[in-house]
Amino acid sequence: MIRIRPSTPADGDRAVDIWRAAVDATHDFLTPADRIAIEEEVKGFLPQAPLWLAVDADDRPIAFMLLDGSSMEALFIDPAHRGRGIGRALVEHAIGLHGTITTEVNEQNDQAAGFYERMGFTATGRSDRDGQGRPYPLIHLLFSPRS
Incomplete structure (x- = not known):
């Protein structure tokens, strides 16, 4: 059973670890130099970002979502916990908070694009x-949401 809660400063390092593992599992299209540069950017802002965390029974973060109003800026799941409905639970949490949600997905990330399509997102541009x-x-x- 997972629980969703806001992040605290103590969760910052774990959020970066989740980001790193998720990117390494799904973003094979990044050049090695870009992968390193992006990680440096992420380490500079993610630990202080106001995240929504999915945590396990021991309160250990296993996924996170970053919302800026109704814009989902990030959604990353520890690869060891993928396929268990955690991403769906976080997205449903965002929908519960805001109703209408926008996000972006890397075109080369077929797994994530398929996830958003299954969740009912529609493409509005590129x-x-x-x-x-x-x-x-x-x-x-x-x-x-459908009327």
């Missing part, structure tokens, strides 16, 4: 580069 100007196309997504 960018040729990521938010830092790197050549990793993004698909812009929207979840809007």
